[in-house]
Amino acid sequence: MINENKKAMSRTWAEINLNALENNYNVLKNLLLPGTKFAGVCKANAYGHGMIEIADKLQELGADYICVASVDEGVTLRENNITIPVLCLGQTDPELANLISRYEITQAVGDFENAELLSCYAQKNNVRIKIHIKLDTGMSRLGFYWPDDERNKIITAETIAKICKLDGIEAEGLFTHFSKADNDIAYTKMQYEKINEAKKYLSRLGINFNIIHASASSGILSSPDFQMNMCRFGIALYGYTYPDTGNEIKNIGLKPVMTVKSRISAVRNLPAGSKISYGGTYELKRDSKIAIIPAGYADCIPRNLSNNFSVKINNIKCPLIGRVCMDMTIIDVTDLACEIKSGDIAVIYDEELMMQAVKNSDTIIDEIVCRVLPRVTKIYIEN
Numbered sequence: 001m002i003n004e005n006k007k008a009m010s011r012t013w014a015e016i017n018l019n020a021l022e023n024n025y026n027v028l029k030n031l032l033l034p035g036t037k038f039a040g041v042c043k044a045n046a047y048g049h050g051m052i053e054i055a056d057k058l059q060e061l062g063a064d065y066i067c068v069a070s071v072d073e074g075v076t077l078r079e080n081n082i083t084i085p086v087l088c089l090g091q092t093d094p095e096l097a098n099l100i101s102r103y104e105i106t107q108a109v110g111d112f113e114n115a116e117l118l119s120c121y122a123q124k125n126n127v128r129i130k131i132h133i134k135l136d137t138g139m140s141r142l143g144f145y146w147p148d149d150e151r152n153k154i155i156t157a158e159t160i161a162k163i164c165k166l167d168g169i170e171a172e173g174l175f176t177h178f179s180k181a182d183n184d185i186a187y188t189k190m191q192y193e194k195i196n197e198a199k200k201y202l203s204r205l206g207i208n209f210n211i212i213h214a215s216a217s218s219g220i221l222s223s224p225d226f227q228m229n230m231c232r233f234g235i236a237l238y239g240y241t242y243p244d245t246g247n248e249i250k251n252i253g254l255k256p257v258m259t260v261k262s263r264i265s266a267v268r269n270l271p272a273g274s275k276i277s278y279g280g281t282y283e284l285k286r287d288s289k290i291a292i293i294p295a296g297y298a299d300c301i302p303r304n305l306s307n308n309f310s311v312k313i314n315n316i317k318c319p320l321i322g323r324v325c326m327d328m329t330i331i332d333v334t335d336l337a338c339e340i341k342s343g344d345i346a347v348i349y350d351e352e353l354m355m356q357a358v359k360n361s362d363t364i365i366d367e368i369v370c371r372v373l374p375r376v377t378k379i380y381i382e383n
């Protein structure tokens with residue numbers, strides 16, 4: 001183990017703090033009303049944190065559901081001892097019905113044709129496939145569009161009811177996704193009312209669902225009344241929220257789970273006038289000391305942070321100069337008072353630097369954590 005860690009920590013690695021994950025789980029769980037189920041979202045390698053280890057911890061903590069984006073993410077979890085319910089949020093080719101069935105994955109369904117194909121498979125093989133009906137209430141992505149006029153409401157409800165009654169299909173859930181929960185409560189309320197209305201229309205047709213869900217992280221933070229009876233937590237579970245929800249992470253006690261570090265490859269003195277990295281976009285204005293860190297855009301640093309980011313060495317911010325390369329980045333350490341040498345550690349992302357990266361590369365925190373690619377070894381820390 002020590003040797004394994006030594007190898008893992010010889011280049012660039014992400015420390016994943018499972019105690020922070022547990023803290024976030026408990027903080028978020030406390031926001032739920034009694035009886036509301038907790039779904040942890042582990043798609044995209046658990047937002048770069050490592051899906052098997054994160055799902056395993058969530059299972060241990062007592063999460064009710066794990067959400068994934070694709071059937072193969074679900075299969076990966078099942079093959080690694082995840083036994084709690086797994087919901088595949090994305091569309092799955094009905095030709096993969098055998099995987100859905102064999103690995104007992106709950107499948108989101110947003111159209112009649114796919115439901116029918118799943119039902120055919122289930123009947124032929126004498127199995128039951130569990131589904132959650134996806135409703136489009138304003139995101140305009142997947143799902144049954146919930147219309148405004150009475151006639152079409154009835155038609156849509158009847159179509160969904162027909163799916164729920166297909167042989168071999170067990171319709172456990174109904175869900176939608178809020179698209180503006182971080183900054184538009186009125187729109188979110190409209191979406192919430194639509195799913196409630198759909199629920200009512202379906203109930204009249206004798207269809208009732210055990211699980212109804214709509215909120216992801218921003219939804220529960222901005223509109224806690226709209227939790228229905230399950231919430232799907234992604235980014236908040238990993239310690240971050242969007243500023244617009246008015247719930248800065250410190251306020252509710254979330255802790256960032258991931259810290260990315262790298263071991264300095266070389267420290268070099270170069271004369272004024274040296275042109276740094278590809279394209280020579282940065283020229284040293286004075287005799288300088290530079291450090292090379294073995295992390296580039298194929299690890300975790302977006303290339304558009306070239307000449308526009310800092311990493312921390314001995315807790316001092318040092319500027320990234322020149323273009324980010326695929327595997328390496330160059331840092332100006334001339335102003336560091338302390339001695340540094342190859343083998344010393346640079347922090348690429350702590351909470352402050354993550355938010356700096358979000359701002360400077362004009363994106364959202366989700367993209368920054370997801371961009372920590374598998375080549376960056378994960379080290380799981382738990383006291």
Ligand SMILES: *Cc1c(COP(=O)(O)O)cnc(C)c1O
Nearest residue numbers: 041089177216217232233234235
């Ligand atoms: C990704 C995703 C989530 C999780 O969203 P966060 O904002 O990260 O909490 C929930 N539901 C669906 C349908 C998603 O695609």
